[in-house]
Amino acid sequence: MSWISLDKAKKLEEQFAYAKVGNSNEYVYVEVPKENLIEFLTFLKESPDYQFKMFIDLTIVDHDVKSDPRFQGVIILFSPEFKERIIVKTWATNEELPTLTTLWSGAKWAEREAYDMFGIRFEGHENLVRMFMWETYPYYPLRKDFPLKGYEEVELPSLNEVERGDQLEGMFNYSRMHTAIPTLEDLEITQKARMPKKSSQIVLNWGPLHPGTHGTIWFLFDLDGEYVQQCDIIIGQLHRGVEKIAENIGYQQFIPYTDRMDYIAAINENHAYVIAAEKLMGIYDRVPEKAKWIRTMMAELSRINSHLLWLGTYALDLGALTMFLYTFREREKIMDIYEGITGARFTINYFRIGGVFADLPYGALDAIEAFIKDFPQRINDYERLLTRNRIWLSRNKDVCIITEEDVYDYGLTGAVARASGVPYDLRKIDKYDAYGEVEFDVPVGEKGDSYDRYLVRMEEMRQSARIVQQCIERLRKFSKNDPYFFQPEDPKKLKISIDGRGMKLPEGEVYASTDNPRGELGFYIFNKKASIKPYRVRIRSGAFYNLQVFTKAIIGRPIADAITLLSTLDPVVGETDR
Amino acid sequence: MSVKKVGVKPQTLIEKIFFLDFMKGLSTTIKHLFKRTITVTFPYEVLQPTIRFRGVHGLRNVDGTESDDFMSWVKKLKIKPPEMGETRCIACKFCQAACPVPELFTIKAEKLNVPEDHPHHGLKVLAVFDMDLSKCMFCGLCTQACPTDCIIHTDIYDLSAYTRRNWVLNKEMLSQIADDFVSRRRDEKFDEKSKWREDQPLWPQDEEDLRVRAKLWDGNIPKLGPNYFDQQEK
Numbered sequence A: 001m002s003w004i005s006l007d008k009a010k011k012l013e014e015q016f017a018y019a020k021v022g023n024s025n026e027y028v029y030v031e032v033p034k035e036n037l038i039e040f041l042t043f044l045k046e047s048p049d050y051q052f053k054m055f056i057d058l059t060i061v062d063h064d065v066k067s068d069p070r071f072q073g074v075i076i077l078f079s080p081e082f083k084e085r086i087i088v089k090t091w092a093t094n095e096e097l098p099t100l101t102t103l104w105s106g107a108k109w110a111e112r113e114a115y116d117m118f119g120i121r122f123e124g125h126e127n128l129v130r131m132f133m134w135e136t137y138p139y140y141p142l143r144k145d146f147p148l149k150g151y152e153e154v155e156l157p158s159l160n161e162v163e164r165g166d167q168l169e170g171m172f173n174y175s176r177m178h179t180a181i182p183t184l185e186d187l188e189i190t191q192k193a194r195m196p197k198k199s200s201q202i203v204l205n206w207g208p209l210h211p212g213t214h215g216t217i218w219f220l221f222d223l224d225g226e227y228v229q230q231c232d233i234i235i236g237q238l239h240r241g242v243e244k245i246a247e248n249i250g251y252q253q254f255i256p257y258t259d260r261m262d263y264i265a266a267i268n269e270n271h272a273y274v275i276a277a278e279k280l281m282g283i284y285d286r287v288p289e290k291a292k293w294i295r296t297m298m299a300e301l302s303r304i305n306s307h308l309l310w311l312g313t314y315a316l317d318l319g320a321l322t323m324f325l326y327t328f329r330e331r332e333k334i335m336d337i338y339e340g341i342t343g344a345r346f347t348i349n350y351f352r353i354g355g356v357f358a359d360l361p362y363g364a365l366d367a368i369e370a371f372i373k374d375f376p377q378r379i380n381d382y383e384r385l386l387t388r389n390r391i392w393l394s395r396n397k398d399v400c401i402i403t404e405e406d407v408y409d410y411g412l413t414g415a416v417a418r419a420s421g422v423p424y425d426l427r428k429i430d431k432y433d434a435y436g437e438v439e440f441d442v443p444v445g446e447k448g449d450s451y452d453r454y455l456v457r458m459e460e461m462r463q464s465a466r467i468v469q470q471c472i473e474r475l476r477k478f479s480k481n482d483p484y485f486f487q488p489e490d491p492k493k494l495k496i497s498i499d500g501r502g503m504k505l506p507e508g509e510v511y512a513s514t515d516n517p518r519g520e521l522g523f524y525i526f527n528k529k530a531s532i533k534p535y536r537v538r539i540r541s542g543a544f545y546n547l548q549v550f551t552k553a554i555i556g557r558p559i560a561d562a563i564t565l566l567s568t569l570d571p572v573v574g575e576t577d578r
Numbered sequence B: 001m002s003v004k005k006v007g008v009k010p011q012t013l014i015e016k017i018f019f020l021d022f023m024k025g026l027s028t029t030i031k032h033l034f035k036r037t038i039t040v041t042f043p044y045e046v047l048q049p050t051i052r053f054r055g056v057h058g059l060r061n062v063d064g065t066e067s068d069d070f071m072s073w074v075k076k077l078k079i080k081p082p083e084m085g086e087t088r089c090i091a092c093k094f095c096q097a098a099c100p101v102p103e104l105f106t107i108k109a110e111k112l113n114v115p116e117d118h119p120h121h122g123l124k125v126l127a128v129f130d131m132d133l134s135k136c137m138f139c140g141l142c143t144q145a146c147p148t149d150c151i152i153h154t155d156i157y158d159l160s161a162y163t164r165r166n167w168v169l170n171k172e173m174l175s176q177i178a179d180d181f182v183s184r185r186r187d188e189k190f191d192e193k194s195k196w197r198e199d200q201p202l203w204p205q206d207e208e209d210l211r212v213r214a215k216l217w218d219g220n221i222p223k224l225g226p227n228y229f230d231q232q233e234k
Helices: A006-017 A034-046 A109-117 A184-194 A242-247 A250-259 A263-281 A289-317 A322-344 A364-386 A390-396 A402-408 A412-421 A452-476 A544-550 A560-570 A574-578 B013-018 B020-033 B070-076 B094-098 B143-144 B172-191 B208-214
Strands: A019-022 A027-031 A055-062 A072-081 A085-092 A095-099 A121-123 A152-157 A176-178 A202-206 A218-224 A229-233 A442-444 A508-516 A519-527 A536-540 B004-005 B055-057 B105-111 B126-134 B152-155
Touching: A006 A019, A006 A027, A006 A034, A019 A072, A019 A508, A019 B143, A027 A152, A034 A085, A034 A095, A055 A109, A055 A402, A055 A519, A055 A536, A072 A263, A072 A519, A085 A095, A085 A412, A109 A121, A109 A452, A109 B094, A184 A218, A184 A412, A184 A536, A202 A390, A242 A250, A242 A536, A263 A508, A263 A519, A289 A322, A289 A452, A322 A364, A364 B020, A390 A452, A390 A560, A412 A452, A412 A519, A412 A544, A442 A452, A519 A544, A536 B055, A544 A574, B004 B055, B094 B105, B094 B143, B126 B172, B143 B152
Parallel strands: A027 A085, A095 A121, A442 B004
Antiparallel strands: A019 A027, A055 A072, A072 A085, A152 A176, A202 A218, A218 A229, A508 A519, A519 A536, B055 B152, B105 B126
């Protein structure tokens, strides 16, 4: 496992009198007081024995209105040297915390999110404004005293039912009162707050609805001629409060909501969540082998699917329309196979805590095998078209270089990190599900420019095809009677069902993550007591952190490179906004 | 950890002068020019959804293929024993409990208004079963929770409506949808106890459908065989 060992953490306790070490569900956390937080983190980052120099996540847990202190900060760090992770916790007394941006620039957005959702102020943060909501929004939605439905205070008559007015009955009667929505003035205030100091004359707005942004992202470019001097991004147009929903719903019932986060790779989102929940439940090691292999295979197919969409739209953005048609052809095959196996093409909801909901249908492996046999040839076709094409080269080579330092500083993961030469791949580090038993290489780039990110993703597709091939071979050795869903020895003690009714998860906390096509997707589940609903679910989104580096990598580049950079970072708005 | 460095050699002079990179690219596109079309001409050719497809819901009626414990569920919930052609729903609300958006269901059962000496005295029947499909995610959890295999997903996917109220389906409409689906595709999906058949194929195996589906695979659609070593060849 990729967590720091308890013995090593105990040494920290000896060194710092104020640090308290604890562990839960195979991971180790250290609790330090707020005053010593920066000193402690600086030590962790710089000491040669620890070297926790990669920032993974920062979040807040609200311990209910009555408890004092109420909010607790949770910081997750990774040490690339020792391949270990650690959690540092601290109480945010007076709803304040010191800023971490002096140590890791990547904390900038995470802190803004914590401020937006919980109202925690970070002392020393350069521009602490809201992350997802607009600037004049008065509430902090993830606090426990904020109702799930929000405060309905704006009247918005429904256009659809306007002829009948309020005469409708029962389910047809939609309330005229809605939760707050931003007005144009609100948006203007928000825009000004995001970029308080203009350095040049033109601020270019790109988005929120632009085909090149691949979703609803709103970019602000401060331009000097054609070159970007300053950049900020307004996201949140697709914010649905998935973390709040998770706190108010059963464990299996939350899986369909994860589908709708990163909708391009829905299966990978399911995967991260079920693994986290299984670890909290303590059944992760006892999940049937067959289910694990099926999950690995489906997740890798999903990665191919996601990268195909990325390649098609990326080439389309840079002017190569043909590519889009070629990749969608292969994508269609994968979706067809998905439809046969799970019943849905896009928002799949196939995995369950404890396995998968149904066995593979007759002939599924044959269809996947036929696809995988044919697929490497297709990649060669794509590469023949693009890789050495001189227009492609000049638009990608040496464009928006992301260095190794940036990767650690901003907590970049996935293909973006690997293209910069950091072999950070959770499939190798954590070896979740069947990844420990399959052979594959981690593609790594040299420079970290857009061209490397392109090459890494192309190679990743080849490696995924390799993994799927191995999964098929292994799955063929199973019997049709092998279980695909976890069966507890004593059903009375441990209730677990495919539909999720009456499922209770024990007290405790867990952080588990998987390697999603867009980077590390982590779920931090915190349970105060055993219950049918989680107390707090934090989703560490890879796309969110990867998008953050955009604001740095674009500086000094011409505006045309924004499209290349955004495409190679490959964020999905459903996941950045959650 | 096995790490693979990616990288491509820079363009050579010969490549640059003779535009070899463009030639190669063009050869790919020209190759594709002579391939068969893969698109389905939709309204003229309709592809049947797969067997497990999660489309619009239906409420199945009693037709003699209930599971063995059906009557015990009916007794447990004090429902009037349904006759042939009546709904299987026993108003247990398990579907609502398993639903990620529980407010989309409105389920009500009411007591039968019969004299005391009637055998059905004190028993209930399903009165209301409304589903607001505009809120539905089609995740399939309700069908997995249903103890009597009543609520099912059919293969209907065109859900467009002019007003939102047309998305709310009541129990008569749901029954009708299920009856229609069962008459078309029951044997493909369910066994004689209304459970999912073990040997559901990945795709429907009728010839017209295979012909259309094969377009995507260049006319060379993979032949489906057993997955596991002890599975029977069909």
